[in-house]
Amino acid sequence: MPANMIKHISLLTLCAAMGIGVMVPLGAAGARADTxxxxxxxxxxxxxxxxxxxxxxxxxxxxxxxxxxxxxxxxxxxxxxxxxxxxxxxxxxxxxxxxxxxxxxxxxxxxxxxxxxxxxxxxxxxxxxxxxxxxxxxxxxxxxxAAASAVPAGALSTIHDIRVERRDGTTTLTLVGTGPLMASDVQALPGSNGVAIDLANATSALPRTTAIGQGPVERVHIAANPNAPLLTRVSVDLSQRLPYRVTPSANGHDLSIVFTETQADPMSALRATPPAPAPP
Incomplete structure (x- = not known):
């Protein structure tokens, strides 16, 4: 066999071997591809x-x-x-x-x-x-x-205490803040005896629910208003539906809700009052 033909065959064999050597790793790499x-x-x-x-x-x-x-x-x-x-x-x-x-x-x-x-x-x-x-x-x-645009600018106040006072047929619930407490809305809660007060620029350091148990006031709940998360809602659970009024303090740091307790049966109160003693 001529020498140049032997060289040609050897070159073809080497190229084929190199081709196989390149193709095998590619196939193996594809098989090792991880998800x-x-x-x-x-x-x-x-x-x-x-x-x-x-x-x-x-x-x-x-x-x-x-x-x-x-x-x-x-x-x-x-x-x-x-x-x-x-x-x-x-x-x-x-x-x-x-x-x-x-x-x-x-x-x-x-x-x-x-x-x-x-x-x-x-x-x-x-x-x-x-x-x-x-x-x-x-x-x-x-x-x-929309809620953010409705909230007035101002310093953030934190509710840090709740006080209750009963006097002359009224029960006063007072929210005590570190700064001004501004009521943006006050409404009776439908389907219950409760009242809700929405406060702008306010947070709370108190538990989500505080048991009161004085007069008609049973509990106080404080949380974000579900319909306006930038407002804090204070919900007051009452044993009966009562008329109320909201009164801020002179410096605005305290906000009081005054509930007026009505006499269910005025005649029973009169009957329970002992008659005045006869003059001597």
Whole structure:
């Protein structure tokens, strides 16, 4: 066999061997490709924006969609959702009320983690990513924005004490604050004997519920107004429905609710009064 032909055959054999050597690692690398995992879902909020952070163990492709006005979905491709930490906490000022995760597969068998968000109003969240974290941002709800504009500016006051005094057929419940306590609304609670007072620019250092048990006043509840989270609502449970009036103190730091107790049966009170002794 001529020498040049032997060289040609040897060169072809070497090229074939090199080709096989390149192809095998590629196939092996594909077989070793790991599925990323969903690590955690966190949330945070400031005055104007809420952020939901979806963290995977690696950078993964994702698709965001809105199947209906009050739902939003982020689909993470090639991600296993088992064992993740869901640390989402709903904030009533913002529209995302719940976050759940579903596991699924694409038609070609790829694992998919679907992060489903329930919205309280029809909004379009904003989506961006930072390395292995997908960030979903929302602005405040229309109701929260309206409530914020209705709250007058001023220093924040903290309710730190409740005082009760009974005198001359009245029971006075006084809220004691570190600063001015301004009642933006006072109303009787429907379906009960209670009264609710909404306070602007106020917080509370007291327990959510305080037992009173003096006269007609049974309990006092202090919490954020469910319809206007920037207002603090003080609800007073009464044993009976009574007329009332709200009176601020001279410096505005105390706010008193005065309940006038009515006599159910005036004649019984007269009968219970002993007659005056006859003059000697």
């Amino acid at each position: 990323a995992t969903l690590r955690a879902i966190d949330s945070r909020a400031d005055a104007d924006t809420a952020v939901i952070a979806i963290e995977a163990s690696d950078v993964v492709p994702f698709v965001a969609s809105q199947p209906d006005p009050t739902s939003f979905v982020v689909e993470l491709r090639n991600v296993d959702a088992e064992g993740f930490a869901n640390r989402f906490s709903a904030d009533p000022r913002f529209p995302v009320s719940a976050v759940t995760v579903e596991s699924g597969e694409t038609p070609d068998g790829m694992s998919v983690a679907r992060v489903l968000m329930t919205l309280t109003e029809p909004v379009r969240p904003r989506v961006r990513s930072s390395r292995n974290v997908v960030l979903v941002e929302t602005s405040r709800t229309a109701a929260a924005t």
